[in-house]
Amino acid sequence: MVQDDPGQILVFTYDYEAGEDFEVLSQLETSTTVQILQTAEEETVPEISQPDEYVGHVVRYQVDGGPVSPTTLVFIRNGSISTGETGTLGEEATMFSPTLNLLSTDVE
Template sequence: MKYDQLGESRRSVLKKGALASGALALGTGAGAGAAAAQGERVLVFSPNFYPGESLDVMAQLPKPITVRVLQTVDEETVPEIDSPDDYAGHVIRYDNGGGDAEGVTAFLFTRENKLDDGDSETLSDSASMFSPQLNLVRTSFD
């Protein structure tokens, strides 16, 4: 994927995230549960959400790092995540078709299922804003 195309995809996702967060703020959060019902709920920082892309789990983050990443700069919890230690953090790498070395590396967080190093998954095409303060979107695996 060329840089310009990637930039357009990101802008499109960010616009959709903004619309989703607006709908949630208005109390029409019916779409938020739809992604969760399709598969494992996962959290990804919105700039690192690539809908429909396959990814490989590279490593699990140590629990103290996961907790710290899921807190504010002031080390406070956000309303959506009252217990960051309930989450497992993972380092992932997207397979954008150019092999492991050319993929984007990011963090992914799960609550219901621990992923193992070397697992491969594909993110759903749909997502909703989970935590505007941390810029996290909630999606699922296809």
């Protein structure tokens, strides 16, 4: 389970699975996170003026019934989450950045 309050969790709209459990596989390099949280023209969006304040993580959903559970990325601005920890995405999410197609949700 996630140890500290991770603050705001961002996930791409097409990867969001409400209420799904996940396990953290690894942390992204800061430079990779910054690239992902910018436009294709390497510009910041109004919602994320400092992409280097976010930490990106590769997570795997713990979905039953499939041969391989899907992996995705999540981004956290405050708090901490470590490799090997598990959590559950919130049941509700709000649009955070339409330009980057990111939702904001909580994690348990």
